[in-house]
Amino acid sequence: MLTLFEGFGGPEVSEYSRKHLHVNIMRNQNFQKNPYNAIYEGFLQTNDGIAANVSRKIIKDDVGCSAIFTMIRGHELWCAWTGNCQAVLFKSNGGHIPLTEPHTLDKDTEMERIEQDPHHLVDNNGIPMLGGITRLSRGLGCVKLAGVFTAEPEIISLDLQGNEDFLV
Numbered sequence: 001m002l003t004l005f006e007g008f009g010g011p012e013v014s015e016y017s018r019k020h021l022h023v024n025i026m027r028n029q030n031f032q033k034n035p036y037n038a039i040y041e042g043f044l045q046t047n048d049g050i051a052a053n054v055s056r057k058i059i060k061d062d063v064g065c066s067a068i069f070t071m072i073r074g075h076e077l078w079c080a081w082t083g084n085c086q087a088v089l090f091k092s093n094g095g096h097i098p099l100t101e102p103h104t105l106d107k108d109t110e111m112e113r114i115e116q117d118p119h120h121l122v123d124n125n126g127i128p129m130l131g132g133i134t135r136l137s138r139g140l141g142c143v144k145l146a147g148v149f150t151a152e153p154e155i156i157s158l159d160l161q162g163n164e165d166f167l168v
């Protein structure tokens with residue numbers, strides 16, 4: 001299991017996520033039989049915990065982070081992410097497989113989703129930003145933008161063939 005967090009607005013959301021995301025995933029009732037659901041629910045549960053800390057004034061409402069979670073179970077690699085963290089799987093033959101695609105306002109599908117509730121879009125010298133805070137469209141935290149900035153991860157799994165060297 002490997003997790004990585006890249007924060008914006010301060011370290012609090014990254015620190016909270018570092019302590020809770022993998023635990024929420026592993027303790028999820030679906031972890032053994034349905035890793036997809038466990039991972040998905042783990043991201044949302046972690047975000048709910050962040051929101052609870054915002055309401056207690058422990059974390060500011062404009063602090064967030066990108067997150068990536070990877071794990072190997074048997075011969076299967078799981079990768080889930082929100083935001084712009086990226087992962088690439090390198091093979092022994094010199095090839096590589098990009099596992100992630102950043103969730104930014106540059107991605108058409110993300111912009112289409114956000115334009116359905118456009119009042120959060122702010123023009124920053126010709127550059128669209130969510131609430132004037134971030135160019136990310138997904139991540140953990142940033143409760144101020146709840147509804148358009150979502151913690152819903154993209155999740156993939158792939159069968160390992162034995163010719164994989166490392167993950168970056």
